[in-house]
Amino acid sequence: MTRGLIFDIQHFSLHDGPGIRTTVFLKGCSLNCAWCHNPESIAIKNSLMFEENRCIGCRACETVCGNNVHFFTDDGRHKVDFSRCSGCGECQKVCFAGALKMIASSYDTENIVSLVLRDRGLYEKSGGGVTFSGGEPLLQAEFVSEAAQMLKEQEIHVAIDTALNVPRENIDLVMPYADLFLCDLKAVSEDIFRKYIGNSNERIMENLRYVASKKNVFIRTPVVKGVNDSMSELTKIRDVIDGLGENVKEVGLLSYHDLGVNKALKVGMEEHRFEIQGSGDFTEKLELFKDRGYRLLFDGSEVR
Numbered sequence: 669m670t671r672g673l674i675f676d677i678q679h680f681s682l683h684d685g686p687g688i689r690t691t692v693f694l695k696g697c698s699l700n701c702a703w704c705h706n707p708e709s710i711a712i713k714n715s716l717m718f719e720e721n722r723c724i725g726c727r728a729c730e731t732v733c734g735n736n737v738h739f740f741t742d743d744g745r746h747k748v749d750f751s752r753c754s755g756c757g758e759c760q761k762v763c764f765a766g767a768l769k770m771i772a773s774s775y776d777t778e779n780i781v782s783l784v785l786r787d788r789g790l791y792e793k794s795g796g797g798v799t800f801s802g803g804e805p806l807l808q809a810e811f812v813s814e815a816a817q818m819l820k821e822q823e824i825h826v827a828i829d830t831a832l833n834v835p836r837e838n839i840d841l842v843m844p845y846a847d848l849f850l851c852d853l854k855a856v857s858e859d860i861f862r863k864y865i866g867n868s869n870e871r872i873m874e875n876l877r878y879v880a881s882k883k884n885v886f887i888r889t890p891v892v893k894g895v896n897d898s899m900s901e902l903t904k905i906r907d908v909i910d911g912l913g914e915n916v917k918e919v920g921l922l923s924y925h926d927l928g929v930n931k932a933l934k935v936g937m938e939e940h941r942f943e944i945q946g947s948g949d950f951t952e953k954l955e956l957f958k959d960r961g962y963r964l965l966f967d968g969s970e971v972r
């Protein structure tokens with residue numbers, strides 16, 4: 669039985685595929701988007717979150733940590749060198765103030781499947797199911813494949829929410845048991861990818877065409893001011909979607925929010941802040957995607 673590292677399980681999800689769903693968030697991502705709203709999910713191992721405002725300065729964590737991650741300045745301020753943390757979890761056990769938290773927990777496939785099957789009645793009533801998200805769920809493709817196979821044996825709808833920056837073999841492991849792929853299409857221009865996402869988009873584009881040739885696909889595009897919100901970039905995104913064919917059933921534009929900024933600081937990552945736009949800023953942008961044969965959503969609501 670395979671084990672997976674999971675940082676959240678969300679019940680009653682309404683925006684991660686059709687119907688009411690349970691979304692399982694897997695730890696680890698192969699991209700590093702500057703606007704990420706789950707920065708705690710990026711590290712591909714278990715990692716530590718520190719809430720400074722809860723810390724009572726007891727220094728118990730400093731005593732138990734063998735890696736000198738925790739230290740205190742002369743004026744008593746608790747500092748954390750996240751780069752030295754091995755993710756062992758010892759400091760969390762002695763922090764009674766609740767200032768330290770390990771982000772993920774390990775589950776085996778049987779645990780996770782029996783847990784999500786508790787919501788089976790909701791899936792049946794609503795046409796929902798289970799979505800594997802992240803992070804990047806396809807970095808733990810063996811675990812997702814095994815869990816998805818077990819769910820398909822129970823006739824549960826399975827969706828995979830992926831940015832597709834993974835080897836083709838990982839996709840193929842999951843493909844037989846996936847009913848739907850929710851695919852990010854963050855940008856088309858290589859310079860945007862390299863500057864804001866820290867990667868090339870070549871493999872992602874190839875994987876996107878591959879997945880859309882085989883399964884139903886929902887596309888998700890976060891629109892971030894000054895990054896990918898120009899009409900020219902959005903037109904390129906729209907044209908790529910048009911080229912994917914009739915398996916694209918839904919396209920959702922998502923406005924940027926800054927919920928990830930505070931979380932970034934708590935896990936020792938650099939914070940990036942972008943301008944938040946109102947729905948009025950999207951009127952012209954949404955026009956580009958209307959009447960093209962797929963359902964169009966903006967922040968989860970259908971656009972007509």
Ligand code: SF4
Binds near residue numbers: 726727763765
């Ligand atoms: S154990 Fe918790 S409360 Fe004590 S110093 Fe460490 S983080 Fe702060």
Ligand code: SF4
Binds near residue numbers: 716
């Ligand atoms: S998780 Fe382990 S290595 Fe990381 S800070 Fe805590 S005790 Fe140190």
